[in-house]
Amino acid sequence: MENKYEPIIGLEIHVELKTRSKMFCGCRADWFGLEPNTNTCPVCLGLPGALPVPNKKAVEWCVALGMALDCEIPEFSKFDRKNYFYPDLPKGYQISQYDKPFAIKGKLKNIGITRVHMEEDTGKLLHAQVNGENCTLIDFNRSGVPLVEIVTEPDIRSSEEARIFLKKLHQIIRYIGISDADMEKGSMRLEPNISLRKIGEKGLPNYKVEVKNINSFNFAKKAIDYEIKRHADLLEKGETPKQETRGWDEKKGITYSQRSKEEAHDYRYFPEPDIPPIRWSKDQLSVIRKQLPELPDAKIKRIIKDFSLTEYDSTILTDELETANYFEEAVKLSTINYQLSTKVIANWIINKRVDITKTSPEELLKMIQAKSQVVQIDENELEFIIKVLDANPKAVADFRSGKESVIMFLVGQVMRETKGKTDAQQVKEKIVQLLKKS
Amino acid sequence: MKNDITELTIKELLNSLAKKEFSSIELIDAYLKNINSFEENIKAFITLLDREEIHAKIKNLKFKIKNLSGLPFSLKDAYITQDTTTTAGSKILDGYKPKYNATVYQKLLDNGAVLIGKNSQDAWGHGSTSENTDYDIPRNPYDLNRVAGGSSGGSAAAVAANMVPFAIGEDTGGSIRNPASFCNITGLKVTYGRVSRYGAIAYASSLDTVGPMAKSVEDIAYILSIIAGKDPYDATTSPNPVPNYIENLSRDIKNKIIGVPKEFFQDGTDKEVIQKVRDALKIFEKLGANICEVSIPSIDIGVAAYYLLAPSETSSNLARYDGIRFGHSRDKFTQETMRRIMIGTYALSAGYYDAYYKKSLKARTLIINDYNNAFKKCDMLIGPVNPTPAPKFGELISDPVQLMLSDVYTLTQNIAGIPSLALPCGFTESGLPIGMQIMGKMFSEETILQAGFAYQQATDWHKRKPKL
């Protein structure tokens, strides 16, 4: 049934920036864990007479993200008011960007990025019972925190593609250092838009469903898969899925209809009169571009080339920027004082032989050096080696008869047994030692 | 003794205070005496500070001699004053005590001035007669059966009745100039961005200006020097340095060219108003200026443009009054305010945005061009402020369209952002004040203040007093 239809999926992602201060005022941006309504000022509390002044760093980081996603950065940009009423929105409008966002027309992993724009976060709502009555409590500590919104084209065709895209986006955001992008803490939020189209047809389907309340990339995948099936079932019956917003229920593994707003909101966007527009000079943009760190894909390519590592190893090393930096720092020190092989250093880091947050690169190099001077195979490891040798008499015979390359197979078997926790080089040397003896 | 010290100009008051001819407390008590005598009939204030409280503030000033040491003043109730009730003329904020100070208020405090009360106004600035208020309607000290003007009516009445030497009003479409003109005082609509709006309860964000109201152009110059300037809390304030308005005030205006826009003398404008403005032009000629005719064709369409721009922005600015964090529920808006909110909501709504709001933004460009073209031919423009002298209560407020039209001469300056100085230029036969306005290019406050000052040296309309 699902082969008849193809999923048309787009993503809307919000990222809370880890600037020091909020988007339009000098309150702290790290609001998490503070006592309610202690992190506000007239601006973010929406008091009469207050006015917004935009945070330079937040805007630059939004542009930086746009650049990292291969976007065009238009010369002219502005803020707009998005008008609607909701208790967590103190001014009755959100300062956002409508038709002139900071970045447009980008691409990541072949998925089009429609736009990347800047806006402000709302307060937080809590449901509670007070004196037996159901009520909603509001905390404005988070109101005004800078948010970047990323919207993709509906180019995604499967839940797995969505998951891979999100992981990559997450990695880039953390590489640039603009946000912790923690789905659980809410500093990264996502809403997929899903619809199905008969294969062979062109154009967008005449409906789409938005899903909220997704707290991880894996849940996103599950929710998308659930929706794909739900839509396919309906379409097969000749029904069109209702255009609505649905919530993901992780416990039940289903989406449920939220009170749907039949009509689209009329946000009555108009240019924000309290904030002058932005016009970038080429110099300003090139400063931002120069400050971008080397992005993951470029870093992988360079590490493969410069350090003769495999793509597999390089990918693991660069998964987090901190790890990659640690590795390169260690290699740099090694070249000066230790002359250890980059592969060995890489292996130690990849196999988590040390906690890189607690051991300095210098200390790591000392440890490697110490270990490599003596073939240090402990009793357990020795047991595994002997077990493998006993289990593979043919390989042993091959080795003794001159087929030295079979050593790698034997080493591999030992590594499997020790779950990669032994140093492969040392295992190899020990096996050679043992086999050459007898 | 010093019954008449309330009639002294700011310059004279500061001199006397410095020479210790009287003390701050004596001065303020003199004003409070006037308030005691006249406020019951004038209703210029929504909130009056307690006498003891005021005296305590003055005692704290003893150790700081500042520019405005001990001078009392009042603020239109649209200005945020910490711990002092601020209502913007609306029941929605009845009893509201803010927790911060407007920048303009803070600047005056830092310079030693003493707040004695908050003035009545049209709620949220919505009106030109101060009748759209949830509190007592202020009355014109020159005729208690007539309006004081609006929306800064209370501020104008307070200055005219010698209750304060100066007040800070707010002008979005004429709200300083209109009441100044009806009450025979001087008021300045500044260049948009010259004075910080931080802490001024917003009516229309791209049109609102903060400005002084006092008895003379010289007084205006004193206050402007203190309140003008860039504010990091208001992104629309100008980084242009603030000139020394007082120092350059008495430069003569020989050979300056004064443009007279023909559209400011339309049918429907009171004959006496036109006559007094033309008489004023003769004085300017005597002072050495040259008069030439210019044209601002778009002032009529300016009414329609204003009544799209301002309501649109106000519909958004008033959305924060949802009764959750402060204030009362939205059913307490007056009918006039609801009308404006609805006009604005409609003008911004899907399907109508292009025809209305966007169209008015284009009209704005044309209005700016008209003024720019006029200023190519002259240094300043002069025209009347109101088409009529102060109307009686109830005349305008019942007819929304008439109300809109009565602002025709004051709306376009806000749309263009240019400054305009309103000052007295005569009286009707029946004794009602008539005012004119001197308009200049953006940031030309110096020029228009010089012209106004020269006029006030040659005339004494501004020295006349109401019979109270």
Added chain:
Amino acid sequence: MDTSRLSIDLVKKIAELAKLPLDEKNFSILQKQLESSFTYINKIQSLDTSNARETSQVTGLENIFREDEVNKKRNLTQQESLSGSTAIYKGYFKVKAIFDEE
């Protein structure tokens, strides 16, 4: 377009968008007032704006920012934050239960 005719339904929709609670009497008064206002305001359609660009801001300013620094001067204490309202509970603002998710 003759937008000066505003049906009661449209007026109700606008009032809902603007969150203005109006009773029947006010609806009909406002409907008439809005109609006469727009009859006048519609004059703007006669203005030839075909060659005019929009002006949103008269200042001509651009790129006005603040540095990314925490400013304690304007920070409100919890008490100050809550001081404008009587519907508060344990440091929070309190409203009737809301079921919609925005």
